[in-house]
Amino acid sequence: MVKKFNQLAYSNLDDFVYGSCPNPVTTKSGMVIGGGTVYPEINFTLPGMDINDTTIKKACTIYSNIIDGVLKRAAELYAPGVLVEFETVPDFTENPKYGIEVNRILLNSMKEASEKYGLKSAIRTTPNDLREFSRPPIMRHGKYWDTMLELFEQCAKDGSDFISIESTGGKEIHDGALVKADIRTAIFALGVLGVTDMEFLWKHLVGIAKANNCYPAGDSACGFANTAMVLAEKGFIPHVFAAVIRVAAVPRGLVAFEQGCVGPGKDCAYEGPYIKAITGLPIGMEGKSAAGAHLSPIGNIAAALADTWSNESIQQVKLLSEMAPVVAMEQLIYDCRLMNAATKKGQQVMFRDLLVDSDAALDVQAYVLRPDVVMRISAELVKTQDNFLRTKIAAKLTVQELKKAINEGIVKSDRRDMKWLDKMDKAIDSIPDDAGEFYEQMKSELDMTKFIPSEYGLK
Amino acid sequence: MATLNDVSQCVLDGELDEVKALVQQLIDAGIDPITIINDGLIAGMNIVAPLFKSGEMFVPEVMESADTMNEGMKLLKPLITDGDIPSKGKIIIGTVNGDLHDIGKNLLIMMMESRGYTVVDLGVDIKEEAFVAAVKEHKPDIVGMSSLLTTTMMKMDSTIKQLTKEGLRDQIKIIIGGAPITQEFAEDIGADGYSEDASTAVELCDRMMTA
Numbered sequence: 090m091v092k093k094f095n096q097l098a099y100s101n102l103d104d105f106v107y108g109s110c111p112n113p114v115t116t117k118s119g120m121v122i123g124g125g126t127v128y129p130e131i132n133f134t135l136p137g138m139d140i141n142d143t144t145i146k147k148a149c150t151i152y153s154n155i156i157d158g159v160l161k162r163a164a165e166l167y168a169p170g171v172l173v174e175f176e177t178v179p180d181f182t183e184n185p186k187y188g189i190e191v192n193r194i195l196l197n198s199m200k201e202a203s204e205k206y207g208l209k210s211a212i213r214t215t216p217n218d219l220r221e222f223s224r225p226p227i228m229r230h231g232k233y234w235d236t237m238l239e240l241f242e243q244c245a246k247d248g249s250d251f252i253s254i255e256s257t258g259g260k261e262i263h264d265g266a267l268v269k270a271d272i273r274t275a276i277f278a279l280g281v282l283g284v285t286d287m288e289f290l291w292k293h294l295v296g297i298a299k300a301n302n303c304y305p306a307g308d309s310a311c312g313f314a315n316t317a318m319v320l321a322e323k324g325f326i327p328h329v330f331a332a333v334i335r336v337a338a339v340p341r342g343l344v345a346f347e348q349g350c351v352g353p354g355k356d357c358a359y360e361g362p363y364i365k366a367i368t369g370l371p372i373g374m375e376g377k378s379a380a381g382a383h384l385s386p387i388g389n390i391a392a393a394l395a396d397t398w399s400n401e402s403i404q405q406v407k408l409l410s411e412m413a414p415v416v417a418m419e420q421l422i423y424d425c426r427l428m429n430a431a432t433k434k435g436q437q438v439m440f441r442d443l444l445v446d447s448d449a450a451l452d453v454q455a456y457v458l459r460p461d462v463v464m465r466i467s468a469e470l471v472k473t474q475d476n477f478l479r480t481k482i483a484a485k486l487t488v489q490e491l492k493k494a495i496n497e498g499i500v501k502s503d504r505r506d507m508k509w510l511d512k513m514d515k516a517i518d519s520i521p522d523d524a525g526e527f528y529e530q531m532k533s534e535l536d537m538t539k540f541i542p543s544e545y546g547l548k
Numbered sequence: 549m550a551t552l553n554d555v556s557q558c559v560l561d562g563e564l565d566e567v568k569a570l571v572q573q574l575i576d577a578g579i580d581p582i583t584i585i586n587d588g589l590i591a592g593m594n595i596v597a598p599l600f601k602s603g604e605m606f607v608p609e610v611m612e613s614a615d616t617m618n619e620g621m622k623l624l625k626p627l628i629t630d631g632d633i634p635s636k637g638k639i640i641i642g643t644v645n646g647d648l649h650d651i652g653k654n655l656l657i658m659m660m661e662s663r664g665y666t667v668v669d670l671g672v673d674i675k676e677e678a679f680v681a682a683v684k685e686h687k688p689d690i691v692g693m694s695s696l697l698t699t700t701m702m703k704m705d706s707t708i709k710q711l712t713k714e715g716l717r718d719q720i721k722i723i724i725g726g727a728p729i730t731q732e733f734a735e736d737i738g739a740d741g742y743s744e745d746a747s748t749a750v751e752l753c754d755r756m757m758t759a
Contacts, residue, residue, distance in 0.1 A: 140699050222673060268658075326608065404698055
């Protein structure tokens with residue numbers, strides 16, 4: 090049964106805040122995510138090493154050391170609870186036995202930390218989407234599909250609280266659109282290919298989760314909008330283009346929730362605020378405390394609506410004080426303490442607005458995450474149930490919002506931004522409202538060697 | 549009458565349709581095709597490169613310039629032999645085994661080609677033996693490897709070891725790049741160079757080819 094979102098989950102902007110949402114989710118350990126408290130979400134990865142049958146034992150030891158270290162630090166600093174994200178490395182998904190083994194190590198350590206320290210914790214297991222290992226990608230069957238589902242299923246059976254993924258349907262076309270700053274092709278990739286794949290993929294993942302007492306949490310447009318953000322930060326593409334891609338990725342992400350995801354949305358899904366506005370479900374976010382993983386121009390504003398606050402990822406390397414994941418845990422806990430203290434004092438909206446105001450005027454990518462902008466655009470998106478049309482509308486409305494903001498001087502802009510916004514505006518207007526008609530138009534423009542239409546149910 | 553400067557400007561502006569007419573005018577006027585390539589098309593790209601480096605041009609604009617150059621080349625190639633086409637050198641590029649990330653690699657390829665290099669794109673998830681086979685087949689000046697993951701970066705090390713074992717290491721320069729890669733790592737595994745992005749990688753190759 091597909092859920093429909095035809096109205097916003099919020100009617101008052103002041104209710105749209107971090108730490109709480111209309112539809113919180115409770116973990117097996119009793120953490121209520123979105124129930125008033127922001128929880129730290131810690132993620133970590135291996136240092137540079139090969140993964141194979143010879144080295145997996147060493148990898149397991151490293152993961153064991155990491156999880157013991159971060160949970161100990163969480164207990165020392167009285168964290169109200171910790172969400173652990175186990176985002177696998179590709180070898181762990183290609184060889185599910187590796188991923189399953191590490192997931193069990195993490196679960197076991199979490200259980201021990203509960204007994205030893207009384208620490209509440211939950212785990213989000215995030216296998217890789219390896220389907221693009223086949224070129225062009227095979228999306229609906231084959232060994233990569235099989236191993237991915239095997240890992241999801243066993244980890245859910247073993248006790249994972251949440252499953253997530255950064256899925257890649259349509260990325261094979263979107264990558265080219267990004268470097269060309271081609272909004273028509275990007276909208277096709279997100280709104281036709283991405284949406285279609287999300288429907289197919291999440292139908293399966295929700296089924297696995299429900300059969301195994303596990304929550305389907307959500308997806309991320311990481312390979313789409315975060316790639317755009319990184320390219321923009323390097324000066325390769327206009328910031329306004331990355332900002333439009335961010336919002337255009339919302340309908341794709343929403344599909345997971347239509348299929349039954351309950352949150353928390355994935356941390357690197359910066360489109361999360363829109364998902365929260367529309368679904369009323371909790372979201373993970375990451376920003377300034379993910380600086381160990383990547384640069385972003387949205388370090389504070391990303392926290393404004395967060396229900397879990399993440400570090401994205403960090404390698405197990407030694408810093409002056411401690412191993413890096415332990416350091417990340419400490420930083421996240423202090424960030425969350427501050428937000429939660431503001432809530433207790435009734436200053437949640439003020440604190441949210443400080444987080445917003447400290448970033449929103451400095452970069453167009455931050456501007457589109459302003460809660461009022463999120464609410465305005467989301468209110469239009471719920472007026473249709475067609476996710477392709479939503480993608481087109483999201484792009485169009487974002488262009489309009491940014492033009493207005495730049496003209497009014499309320500967001501910093503590059504002298505070339507208006508030219509690019511005009512170019513996008515014109516290109517978006519050339520897109521028909523019907524996905525099938527758009528596909529027919531796009532056939533002559535697409536590199537048909539890069540994707541297989543039938544893998545998306547297209548002819 | 550079109551001039552070589554007009555062709556250069558056309559490349560800089562990414563005027564895809566206009567370049568064909570201009571190049572054809574120069575051909576009809578009896579200008580040596582190699583001169584049109586060097587002093588018209590490539591001269592235009594030589595203006596593009598520093599503008600991109602200084603942040604005054606975006607990649608899509610550079611790509612339009614590169615496409616414009618290639619459009620002009622299409623008219624000129626039939627008029628010259630393959631050996632006459634100027635090339636600054638040959639490079640083979642691939643993302644290492646187990647890794648799928650290729651946007652950075654693809655940007656580098658575009659920039660290398662537009663700067664006059666001959667590029668062989670091996671693709672993603674390239675095993676050590678495939679790099680070895682490609683070096684034997686294409687005899688490149690430079691081998692470029694890319695990796696975005698901490699768990700695949702060591703494949704660069706094993707690829708270099710394999711190239712060494714096959715007796716090919718001394719015939720090539722090796723450059724590496726990707727998010728987890730550092731200069732120190734490059735030195736540790738015996739690569740000849742590291743670059744943090746596509747733009748500086750082109751300069752690195754230029755230095756290697758003139759050394």
